[in-house]
Amino acid sequence: MAEEYIRLIFGLKIKQIRTEKDLSLFGLSKLCGLSKSYLNEIEKGKKYPKTDKIIKLAETFDVPYDHLVSLKLDKNLAPIGEILQSGILDEIPLELFGIQQSDLIDIIANAPSKVNAFISTIIEIAQHYNMSREGFYLASLRSYQEAHNNFFRDLEDKALRCANSYQLDLSGKITSADLEDILKEEYGYTINVAGIPKQEELDNLRSVFVPSTKTLLLSDRVDEAQKTFIYAKELGYQYLEIVERPYTFSWIKYDNFEEVLHNFYASYFAGALIIPRAHLREHLKELFSMKRFSEKAFHKIMKLYNASPESFYQRLTNILPKDFGMQNVFFLRFTHKLGAEKFNLVKELHITHQQQPHANEVNEHYCRRWMAIKILQRTATKDLEYAFDIQISDYVDTDQQYLVFTSATKDPFKKDYYRSIGIGFLKSSTLEKKISFVNDTKILKEKVGVTCESCSLVDCEARMAPPKQLLVKEKHKKTAELVEDIMKQYS
Template structure:
């Protein structure tokens, strides 16, 4: 649970806090006492004989003064020496101590978003009770929605990807350098055997293609890496594209000299955010190697230039690469925003068990805007008119290994329409499970100039909602639940009108 990060608060003494935090706590105390006495830094400097710049560094937690200077500060501020050096905080600063001690600031990848930890602590210090209330609210939300530690990390990663439009030039360049160094063609299909040879010859790997036992608990594992012997265990159920991707990821870890990483694919758990980030780097590297950017761009230009959508042409491009449908769709989220200027794009991945009513949104990405289809953890029913859901249902009902469809999703409660492509595949690792991968583009005059077939009359246009509980399409034949959120909103409006009438009558 995400809450476990905070649950450490009552169990450790302050002596366990890192030296950096001891400096911070001392500095916060000095600042609080100084401001309580309505003293400026200049004033405290004049009274204590310590320079203003030195006092400023103390208050920011950058320096911890020697004993004689602490004595001087205690005398100047008229507080006991023991009170200053004690790690016990009064009620106003206690929330900061709890936050520091909990380790939550180490868990949040602040540097990814250009935030310094000292700046955040300064914000907390200026209004500790208000910030503590905010932190408590975040904890309560996390508890209510059962957000796991991994979920928190993955949400941070998504924000990082979205902030960069999911395009990372340094990783693109690294993949090109690797290909040039090992004489790999970036204009055709890279085979697993080519990458396996590099892993063995250059990086000393031992590959075992039948090393993962057939246990139900291990069904979702594609690979396990044993670092002590550089042994890579593969499931005997991975196909050629999956094997190629796994090998490419391993080469990414090795070539970029990444040490902190998960050792299983799919992951079992992440111990820290660095593992999440490095897993993403290696996955991006693999995608850039297997589906080269410049090669894909040219073929997409031809596809988008046609006046009519051709499913055959779409799949012809997909089959140029030794990659799964998911890898191909993921790669589109790198290329389209950067090279085609398609900024309003979403990517969704659903899983579904045959015969069940539940559809799980397990991966999502939104470039530029939080588009209409987005995850919710409030146990509502996703719209059954979504392409992702319909394709999954079709695959499960017909027991298909692969299916594809396209539609324009016209959102009932907004003026937004999306062009949506979706592919669904059978899960080879779990019986009766299916997964769909979809990508959607917000339709605008700009998109119409970039994708000529947007106005193809053969592409069906379907009215959709987000969840049944929030949808205003009253005659929906596939509705799974009443629109309780809309009904509650209408009731509130009626109540407000009646109250206004009563107030008017007695005014």
């Protein structure tokens, strides 16, 4: 164990024993002869006393020396010990949320047994769902993005300064050639187009960066938009002076949270460079002022930028909450293999609060009426390169409605695989003031659920499984009614 955690566990034990004996720090100081401030630092895990001082504390508390120096904690503090020994607090990017690790431990240590039981439950849930380290990192990153409404002004400003410094076009006309010149001339890159070997295990890679020689290898299947994003991301790593980073895209593994965070920073920077905020904002204002939705107008804006549909949708999650005040927004990315029944939700983001469509870890069937699922089925069945649709999703069990835009594309890196990218906005009187076409009668309105197992929709032709959660609720309700009748009968 790290020395820091040994100090923390020792401090927790001292504080626990002192509290059990109803002693204040002042009182303990008088009994053992150690200063109050020194004892306070011991309890906070900042100091570890020498042997003679531990002996004094053991004599004062009337406990064995071995008990104090043992790393074993009593039952009510055992969950804290598990957390400290697992190193999980090193994995949580507490500093991003303005939390000091010592403060968190102090809060936990002062918590009643119910909180410790809660911590044990969280550990058990994580083990039950076999959450990987990468999964934990990505969940932390998502929380970080959501806490900032997925808008980072410093990255926006740096992308703008970079564009001005290298005289890049801020009207969405940046090309891969523009960025390739900068990488080669300014940062000494060697770029090998189609440099990734044609092997099945490498099929999913778009690029590989070799730091020792600043060599960037590309897959021969990346199109112009993907190449531009890769170059913009590499420029982001260099311009932001990022050292700790993943060297493959898509990533194979993350060794620590810094790599996850820096990968996000570079990706955000790339999006801000390729799709300039001010330029996109003005065109979105024109689109949202229209009384009727125009798919042609929507795609006209998309085509202004040398970006993939996913990059465009991701950029909307930066701009719309900040510049248009659209706070209740979700972003979803699904993948699907032709012929398979399963649809995988591989990326999600929720601004303000957890919106209705979200990932579940219990292998239930996502609602087949979701636009993201319907468009994937259509794209896969007809083997389309690109498809788009829009609908109002009306959630039957909550009465919440969402305006949803979705695009689907063929996956160029995996045979018979398809992916959809969608963005949705909670429909409200506020949204109606911001998007004039939100009540356009030509937009399909569809009753939807979250999963088939939890949906109460009657006679759904797309249902993949019975509503088992609701059937259980109905059974419990009936049982309660019968018990109530029995109670009345014998009262």
